[in-house]
Amino acid sequence: MSSDHPVSGVAGRYATALFELAEAQGALDAVAADLGNIESMLNASADLTRLVRSPVFSADEQGRAFGAVLEKAGISRLVQNFVGLVIQNRRLFALSEMISAYNAILAAKRGEMTADVTSAHSLGDAQVESLKAALKSATGRDVRINTKVDAELLGGLIVKVGSRMIDSSLRTKLNSLKIAMKEAS
Structure with a gap:
């Protein structure tokens, strides 16, 4: 395993191994797309999330159920085998972190930065593109x-890029105003 990847821990080791396999097969983007689909399925299904996180299910039960879901979703054999290994090693609870770590490795390989943006309401495509452009001009x-x-943010955004955080949320502004009012009285 190469040590130039920006991740660590169990999720980082699994993600690095998957990344290296995908790179060797020329399937970096295909694997990223499959992992994105898995993440979407996890976010959309409470039952699937329960299957992933609950220690009550045996590795065999998780393997059969999750394998069927991945097969039906058209996930590639490489990613199916990866998830199967994760299940066999009883690490399925860390799958979301592995997906995030894979995406971080891929972004680093491409010279991209990742920004985590939290908003009070869903952002439209135009808003996301505008935010990307603004962040690109700020970071280069x-x-x-x-x-x-x-x-709970009420309005505004919280943007985290690397170690920098910009909090322009209405909640934070109101809290700051409340503190200032207490100090003034």
């Missing part, structure tokens, strides 16, 4: 955006 690099919705 292509930026891949992971979006998340948190209604």
